[in-house]
Amino acid sequence: MAIAADGLIRSFGTVRAVDGVSFEVGEGEVFGLLGPNGAGKTTLIRLLAGVLTPDAGSARVLGLDPTIDGSAVRSRCGVLTETPAVYERLTARQNLSFAADVFGVPVPDVGARVGDLLARFSLQDRADEPVAGFSKGMKQRLALARALIHDPELLFLDEPTAGLDPVASRQVHDLVGTLRDEGRTVVLCTHHLVEAEALCDRVGVLAKGKLIALGTVRELSDRLLAASPVVLSFLGPVADAVAAAVGAVPGVAVTEREERRLLLAAADDGAAADAIGAAVRAGGRVVSAGRREHTLEEVYFALQEVPA
Numbered sequence: 001m002a003i004a005a006d007g008l009i010r011s012f013g014t015v016r017a018v019d020g021v022s023f024e025v026g027e028g029e030v031f032g033l034l035g036p037n038g039a040g041k042t043t044l045i046r047l048l049a050g051v052l053t054p055d056a057g058s059a060r061v062l063g064l065d066p067t068i069d070g071s072a073v074r075s076r077c078g079v080l081t082e083t084p085a086v087y088e089r090l091t092a093r094q095n096l097s098f099a100a101d102v103f104g105v106p107v108p109d110v111g112a113r114v115g116d117l118l119a120r121f122s123l124q125d126r127a128d129e130p131v132a133g134f135s136k137g138m139k140q141r142l143a144l145a146r147a148l149i150h151d152p153e154l155l156f157l158d159e160p161t162a163g164l165d166p167v168a169s170r171q172v173h174d175l176v177g178t179l180r181d182e183g184r185t186v187v188l189c190t191h192h193l194v195e196a197e198a199l200c201d202r203v204g205v206l207a208k209g210k211l212i213a214l215g216t217v218r219e220l221s222d223r224l225l226a227a228s229p230v231v232l233s234f235l236g237p238v239a240d241a242v243a244a245a246v247g248a249v250p251g252v253a254v255t256e257r258e259e260r261r262l263l264l265a266a267a268d269d270g271a272a273a274d275a276i277g278a279a280v281r282a283g284g285r286v287v288s289a290g291r292r293e294h295t296l297e298e299v300y301f302a303l304q305e306v307p308a
Contacts, residue, residue, distance in 0.1 A: 002025050002027045002061070002062060003031075003059070003060070003061050004024045004060045005021055005022055005048065005057070005059045006022050007057035008021045008022070008057035008058075009054055009055045009057050010052060011055055016209050018040045019208070019209035019210045020057070021044060021057075021206075021209070023214055025185060025187060028185055030176060030179075030188060031201065032187075032196040033204055034190065034193070034196055034204070036191055036207075039206040039208065040208070041158070041189040042189065045079070045156045045158055047059065047066065048156070049073060049079055050066030053067055061073050062154060075150065076152055076153050076154065077154045077155065077156060078156070079155070080147045080156065080158060081158050082159040084142070084143030086131050086146070087131065089130060092142050095142060095146060114149070118145065121145045122171075123142060126138070137171075140160070140172070144160070144172070153184060153185065154186075155184060155186045156189070157187070159189060160172050160176075160190075161190075169195075173195070188200060193295075194296075194297070196296055197297075202215060203220075205300065207303075213303055217294070217295075220303075228292055229265060230263070230264040230289065230291055230292075231263055231292050232262045232284075232288075233287050233288040234260050234284050235286075236260065237259050238257060238258075238284065239283065239284065246262060246264065246284075248278070249271060249274045251266060251268065251270075252266050262279075272291075276289050
């Protein structure tokens with residue numbers, strides 16, 4: 001187990017930023033922490049990295065207690081903050097070399113490791129220019145490279161695509177996929193639901209410091225939402241008679257009608273099959289039928305309707 005948190009609590013004055021949070025993250029998992037700004041995501045990461053001490057509760061990160069062994073935890077973790085703190089007067093190469101020195105990378109290995117990361121993040125052509133002239137996307141790539149300089153087992157990425165253009169965001173997404181393929185554990189803090197759904201194996205949803213949901217998108221949708229909608233696609237426009245016949249099937253309701261599609265709420269697969277039969281008998285030329293899985297966005301907004 002890469003991370004095990006048990007009842008973590010942290011307050012700032014009268015504000016409880018993290019309120020009794022418990023969860024686990026397996027080795028090699030990409031785990032998403034979701035929630036709006038102020039939900040407690042960044043504070044939770046700082047607790048796990050040993051930067052902050054909890055008021056109550058405990059955690060194990062890579063088998064270590066961050067409260068006692070914070071330096072050892074950080075030596076095995078890479079951290080990317082929401083606002084990359086790169087040294088703008090230094091070059092990209094100097095930034096990485098300095099980080100390598102801080103993390104104790106063996107001197108004979110520094111040159112090769114820095115060169116590899118510069119190439120990996122497409123920074124080699126401007127490696128010896130001051131970072132002050134870099135775009136935000138380039139600075140973010142440099143910060144990611146720096147987070148990897150000591151070959152960490154676990155990465156905390158806090159809003160890694162904040163403020164990036166679509167091309168730079170895609171590069172970050174590709175990196176997370178590569179990190180998973182390499183067997184590294186990644187904790188991704190984000191409020192971008194599409195990003196989390198694409199990248200994460202499981203997600204935890206924070207709200208006002210509390211972990212209000214935990215699981216895969218499928219697990220959460222099964223728990224919170226009705227059965228996923230059935231989509232019937234037709235060769236031509238959907239006739240009124242076809243829509244009426246489908247809507248008359250017991251256990252079926254037409255929730256949305258488009259020119260060549262019907263979206264149905266079906267009580268079960270048997271009702272869905274009956275709807276297809278009714279459409280065909282009414283003269284509809286069905287070309288495809290299947291369930292559309294609920295999205296993370298639908299799950300997230302369903303959570304907002306659950307009483308606290």
